[in-house]
Amino acid sequence: MSSVKDWAAPNPVTENRSGIIGKGVERYEGKLKVTGTAAYAYEVEPPSAPAYGYLLAATIAKGRITAIDISAAEASPGVKLVWTHLNVPKQARRGERINPRSQRPANPALAGDRVEFFGQPVAFVAADTWENARAAANLIRVSYAAEPAVLDFRASLDLAEMPDGEEDVLIGDFEGAYARAPAQIDETYFSPLQNHVQMEPCATTAWWEGDKVTVHTSIQMVKGGQHALAETLAIPSEKVHLLTRYIGGGFGGKGQAYDDLTLAALGARALGQPVKLTYTRQQMFQATIHRPAVSMRVRLGAEPDGRLNAFAVEAVTHCARSASFVEHAANFSRNLYAAPNRLTGHRLVKMDIPHAGPMRAPGEASGMLSLECAMDELAEKLGIDPIELRLRNEPDVDPETGKPFSIRQLTECLNTGAQRFGWSRRNPKPGQVRDGRWLVGMGMAAAIRGNFLLPAKAGVRIDGTGVITLRQGMTDIGTGTYTILAQITAETMGVTMDEVKVELGDSEFPPAPGSGGQFGAATAGSAAFEANMNLRRALAELAIGDPNSPLYGGDPTYVTFGNGNIAIENRSESLATLVSRAAPDGVYVEGAISPAADARDYSQHTYGGHFAEVGVDTVTGEVRMRRMFGVFAAGRILNAKTAKSQVTGGMIWGVGTALTEGNVVDNRYGSFINQDMAGYLVPSHADIVDLDAIFLEEADDKANPMGIKGVGELGICGAGAAVANAIYNACGVRLRDFPMTPDKVLEGLMAKGL
Amino acid sequence: MRPFTYERPTDVAAAVKAVAATPGAKFLAGGTNLLDLMKLDIEQPTHLVDVNRLPLAGMEDTSDGGLRIGSMVTNSHLAADARVRSRYSVLTQAIVSGGSGQLRNKATAGGNLLQRTRCAYFYDPSKPCNKRLPGSGCSALDGLNRNSAIFGASEACIATHPSDMAVALTALGASLETMTADGATRTLAVADLHRLPGDTPHIETTLAAGELITAVVLPPAPAGGQVYRKARDRASYAGGLASVAVVGSQVAFGAVAHKPWRAEKTEAALASGAGAVEAAHAELAGAQDNGKNGFKIALVARMTADALAQAREGRGA
Numbered sequence A: 001m002s003s004v005k006d007w008a009a010p011n012p013v014t015e016n017r018s019g020i021i022g023k024g025v026e027r028y029e030g031k032l033k034v035t036g037t038a039a040y041a042y043e044v045e046p047p048s049a050p051a052y053g054y055l056l057a058a059t060i061a062k063g064r065i066t067a068i069d070i071s072a073a074e075a076s077p078g079v080k081l082v083w084t085h086l087n088v089p090k091q092a093r094r095g096e097r098i099n100p101r102s103q104r105p106a107n108p109a110l111a112g113d114r115v116e117f118f119g120q121p122v123a124f125v126a127a128d129t130w131e132n133a134r135a136a137a138n139l140i141r142v143s144y145a146a147e148p149a150v151l152d153f154r155a156s157l158d159l160a161e162m163p164d165g166e167e168d169v170l171i172g173d174f175e176g177a178y179a180r181a182p183a184q185i186d187e188t189y190f191s192p193l194q195n196h197v198q199m200e201p202c203a204t205t206a207w208w209e210g211d212k213v214t215v216h217t218s219i220q221m222v223k224g225g226q227h228a229l230a231e232t233l234a235i236p237s238e239k240v241h242l243l244t245r246y247i248g249g250g251f252g253g254k255g256q257a258y259d260d261l262t263l264a265a266l267g268a269r270a271l272g273q274p275v276k277l278t279y280t281r282q283q284m285f286q287a288t289i290h291r292p293a294v295s296m297r298v299r300l301g302a303e304p305d306g307r308l309n310a311f312a313v314e315a316v317t318h319c320a321r322s323a324s325f326v327e328h329a330a331n332f333s334r335n336l337y338a339a340p341n342r343l344t345g346h347r348l349v350k351m352d353i354p355h356a357g358p359m360r361a362p363g364e365a366s367g368m369l370s371l372e373c374a375m376d377e378l379a380e381k382l383g384i385d386p387i388e389l390r391l392r393n394e395p396d397v398d399p400e401t402g403k404p405f406s407i408r409q410l411t412e413c414l415n416t417g418a419q420r421f422g423w424s425r426r427n428p429k430p431g432q433v434r435d436g437r438w439l440v441g442m443g444m445a446a447a448i449r450g451n452f453l454l455p456a457k458a459g460v461r462i463d464g465t466g467v468i469t470l471r472q473g474m475t476d477i478g479t480g481t482y483t484i485l486a487q488i489t490a491e492t493m494g495v496t497m498d499e500v501k502v503e504l505g506d507s508e509f510p511p512a513p514g515s516g517g518q519f520g521a522a523t524a525g526s527a528a529f530e531a532n533m534n535l536r537r538a539l540a541e542l543a544i545g546d547p548n549s550p551l552y553g554g555d556p557t558y559v560t561f562g563n564g565n566i567a568i569e570n571r572s573e574s575l576a577t578l579v580s581r582a583a584p585d586g587v588y589v590e591g592a593i594s595p596a597a598d599a600r601d602y603s604q605h606t607y608g609g610h611f612a613e614v615g616v617d618t619v620t621g622e623v624r625m626r627r628m629f630g631v632f633a634a635g636r637i638l639n640a641k642t643a644k645s646q647v648t649g650g651m652i653w654g655v656g657t658a659l660t661e662g663n664v665v666d667n668r669y670g671s672f673i674n675q676d677m678a679g680y681l682v683p684s685h686a687d688i689v690d691l692d693a694i695f696l697e698e699a700d701d702k703a704n705p706m707g708i709k710g711v712g713e714l715g716i717c718g719a720g721a722a723v724a725n726a727i728y729n730a731c732g733v734r735l736r737d738f739p740m741t742p743d744k745v746l747e748g749l750m751a752k753g754l
Numbered sequence B: 001m002r003p004f005t006y007e008r009p010t011d012v013a014a015a016v017k018a019v020a021a022t023p024g025a026k027f028l029a030g031g032t033n034l035l036d037l038m039k040l041d042i043e044q045p046t047h048l049v050d051v052n053r054l055p056l057a058g059m060e061d062t063s064d065g066g067l068r069i070g071s072m073v074t075n076s077h078l079a080a081d082a083r084v085r086s087r088y089s090v091l092t093q094a095i096v097s098g099g100s101g102q103l104r105n106k107a108t109a110g111g112n113l114l115q116r117t118r119c120a121y122f123y124d125p126s127k128p129c130n131k132r133l134p135g136s137g138c139s140a141l142d143g144l145n146r147n148s149a150i151f152g153a154s155e156a157c158i159a160t161h162p163s164d165m166a167v168a169l170t171a172l173g174a175s176l177e178t179m180t181a182d183g184a185t186r187t188l189a190v191a192d193l194h195r196l197p198g199d200t201p202h203i204e205t206t207l208a209a210g211e212l213i214t215a216v217v218l219p220p221a222p223a224g225g226q227v228y229r230k231a232r233d234r235a236s237y238a239g240g241l242a243s244v245a246v247v248g249s250q251v252a253f254g255a256v257a258h259k260p261w262r263a264e265k266t267e268a269a270l271a272s273g274a275g276a277v278e279a280a281h282a283e284l285a286g287a288q289d290n291g292k293n294g295f296k297i298a299l300v301a302r303m304t305a306d307a308l309a310q311a312r313e314g315r316g317a
């Protein structure tokens, strides 16, 4: 195993001689996407005419299917098959794992008469057209015996239990220190359940050749999907070829496979014909995972100078009864501020609604809404500027583990942001700044999100024309992965981007863990870097050993790559010349990365500061963004443009979290009230007027060989709290119930006599 | 969606006849509402008569100084028309506050008036809804109904009409020209087009089966400022939580009832010299909340007072 020390030496990426690293180069696959020629899973052309599937969803929250009448559906025009739990082909049992190395166990569809949530697929129809399949599905009559269900989270907080295998983290004497603290904050914040609302719904196109199935599906984890399907069908994973070339948004919601994958594969096998199956927009809301709601109690006990002495962040959240998941909404606070006496922990309510699961920055995204507002409340109570309050609680080492930080630029983020944003113009007294009918205010919040490196592999091949093709079982969910892998390859091999090809999303390529947890660029990128370094070594050896090469007999330590050439001082030839002559079939090598043995000796995170200015309409209570600015420190930035898109995208989600987004369970049915994009409001262009972000110079040599870190989740962390704090500064209405819609703000304004 | 047949006549009388001749037939204009509802099986027409080729996309001044707007004029064209912008700015303000640019490019004057409620339960065929399935019950009554009516609701239905354009037309005192199945034409006030839900919320308008709206006729613009105010959860592309149209001393509310709501008591109060706040409250004294939509009463009162004040300052005049 390697050590972080091995990563400190200069390498082609950190030297960045041609300057491609960091440049805001255009998206590698951008042209395909904007011209509509990037085939997403549902659009992939199968080898012969497909049948089209449709799923019928349960309309109760919990209970049993007592009868199901498919006769009308079977007789409906164009219908090829109708499956329910009574006649679906045999699959492995849920959770079963024949191959112990499978990353995911079996996940059978239509697996029984039990209904565990509203929206659960209960029947599958395949027909000659999608319309015929849908029309037939609507003719299926299902009878249920409904059972009492836990559906109302806020009314069920008393059911909350300690999650299995967890305990609270208690350091020092929180209760005592809190009781003695001269300044106290004790507030509870609520953030609602959120849906991922990816543009592209879950979808699969499947076909069989002999005993091997090819599935094009929209999933963030290639191996996870391949293994889940193989286990479900009880076939070896080599018999599943899973491809996921382009993904129209994932955000964590596609970290797992859904029934489209299983039923498309089963349907194609039964029909001897390719099958396409997609979730509808409504099914995406009702029947895939969501970010659970969080009720968070925050207690802060501080000295008059603002130093925190006692600090508790306690989250109550929920998950499906049958699929445990803990939204670790308090975890972030363990690494953020110094305080000697600390209490953090989680409680879980088991509910009869769809599965809770990860969504962009799980934990931080909802968790930071509480503490970062509570810090604002404490700052006001003590008459200290909210930035200054955070600076006074800046720890020298990780506040819980005592480990050194790999690098921590939170202070720089806050100070730079304050200066660039014009924070000094903020009036600390709320409700003072008027602009016509608007009250205007500013708010800020800190951002923190962990950084991770997972094991991954990559393969790289150079052919006789000098074209270098990187292959990896990695995904690009719209984040820019294709592009940064091309940049890493070009810089490492000393060629231009035009000479690089990147092929991703294929279970037969060297595996990478996929996109999630903002570990994608660091993990896949480092494996790609290592593969390219191995290719450099292989080509150096090839040239030095080839009597026809000008480098023949040279010292490999002096070999350099640049401008498409391989060289030792002034002896050089082009890569194309070398390969076409010495290895006409091309050269292929692989590379791998794994976490350094001592990586966990450091506290390693990405950081940021958010600054928001809002206007509150004093007539209607509508809140509109005026400006938002973020400063982030997240290691070396590989691509200025795609990285910025990631953090601004996160900030925009934070705006949505603060102002509009959220779903509500109808407690009578167990369904979500919002199930399309006209009802579930994400920010529109008009909501985001002036929003910008910058990155601080940084390289984290404890992170990986390139010193890069993740940026995909950092932008959302704390963003909503900055907006909420700005609302308070604007109008003096302190809301602790997200999202802060006009009805809530108006009530607050009226209570203040405004 | 059910299988349906389709035709695209070029003659108004032929279009009306075509709908009359086929049970379950409907007109198709921009399709931005009808097609969505068909996909969800909420509307199940057997036959679509596409009215996009009818010669109804023109606009002309009327002899009394008003404006006749063909029912097939798109919302985008209508809002951008120089005459509308200068004489009927409340209409432009209302239209551009609705939907998105893409929707307005497709949406027509006739279709906009006849769009159906955005009540979430109406859009969810798994739930009881008297409007969708008469007699099945109203899920909104005890449900999540922040956006329900504060005027004229019934036990059978508490939905609101979502059109912004219709609110401005109501305040302007606009009327409609129609053609019925037998080829006869008639005129009716926009204010008389929509019905309150009563116990038949599925019957939404006073149009006869197969009656085609051919034009919207605006009277000469009344004196005074024109203001449209709409409160919504996000800055664009969201239905109103409530809206107010003020045209001189004529006032209508949106998203508060099963129809655009002419605020006659506010108008009467204004006529008898009441101030903006008092006049606003005159109508809202008759509003009723159901426990979850109470904020609308205060919201409309505040918006109305504010819009009246702005109109008095001459905005939009």
Ligand SMILES: Cc1cc2nc3c(=O)[nH]c(=O)nc-3n(C[C@H](O)[C@H](O)[C@H](O)COP(=O)(O)OP(=O)(O)OC[C@H]3O[C@@H](n4cnc5c(N)ncnc54)[C@H](O)[C@@H]3O)c2cc1C
Binding pocket: A678, B026, B027, B028, B029, B030, B031, B032, B033, B034, B035, B036, B051, B071, B072, B097, B098, B099, B100, B103, B106, B107, B108, B109, B110, B111, B112, B113, B114, B115, B162, B163, B164, B165, B211, B212, B213, B214, B237, B238, B239, B240
């Ligand atoms: C996401 C979304 C957001 C929206 N937001 C708003 C908003 O904020 N404000 C707003 O006002 N609207 C909003 N709308 C609604 C939009 O304005 C309407 O869908 C549109 O105006 C309907 O016009 P159309 O021509 O497309 O009608 P169609 O969908 O073609 O028809 C609607 C109905 O009218 C009938 N019809 C059409 N023309 C005639 C005619 N000439 N005579 C008789 N019957 C006719 C049809 O048979 C059908 O029943 C929104 C819509 C969507 C999808």
Ligand code: SF4
Binding pocket: B117, B119, B120, B121, B122, B128, B129, B130, B131, B132, B137, B138, B139, B140, B141, B156, B157, B158, B159, B201
């Ligand atoms: S309010 Fe009207 S539209 Fe909504 S559920 Fe009730 S009956 Fe249906």
